Amino acid sequence: MANEQTEQTQDLEQEQLEHAEQSQTEPTVEDLHTQISKLEENLKLEKARAANAIYEAEKVKERVEREADAAKKFAVEKFAKSLLDSVDNLERAIQAAGEEESPILEGVKLTLKSLTTALEKFEVVAVDTENGFNADLHQAVGIDPTAKAGEIGNVLQKGYTLSGRLLRPAMVTVGQ
Structure with a gap:
């Protein structure tokens, strides 16, 4: 999942560099709106990934707590x-x-x-x-x-x- 995020980040940076090179001149309003919509989509994706990571971390924490309780209970x-x-x-x-x-x-x-x-x-x-x-x-x-x-x-x-x-x-x- 980390590799996938890194690749998408690199792709986004590459697109931005290509876009900047192509439009050395003044960017148009349409170009800016397109760029804003792409950035908003990427922001939504990253927010979803962050929420998923938090959810997974909570599940791991709960599982570790359950296992620790069971280990304490049956240690004797x-x-x-x-x-x-x-x-x-x-x-x-x-x-x-x-x-x-x-x-x-x-x-x-x-x-x-x-x-x-x-x-x-x-x-x-x-x-x-x-x-x-x-x-x-x-x-x-x-x-x-x-x-x-x-x-x-x-x-x-x-x-x-x-x-x-x-x-x-x-x-x-x-x-x-």
Whole structure:
């Protein structure tokens, strides 16, 4: 586009030089009107190009802002994914303890609560497994003969989303 503008500018200058050479004498009113109309057309063209360039610059600015927002939003993805192993281990420790209450178990529960609260602060949320199987959020790893068709029988590993985007699918068994 810049080359095209340069060429048109050079063509206009060339025409003006040729016109000036041809009319070394006094220019006529008709010649001046012709020159004015050409200049007005070129001015309209340049105004349209300037408006188009401003429009394109705004679009680029908006796209860069959207991409930056998305990058900020999902920058914690790898970090959050690595923390999910710790959440899983703490949940297993609580399950292994059973019903026996002890200060250690209470500490593990508080640690798990603290970790899940921190994850939720950054929009890391557990995937819903109560409302049936959803192939977009759940990964079926087996069949549960006791569950109804299309429903989740057993959750083997919780799934999580980050700002609505799937971070890790829930590993589940499904009824047939």
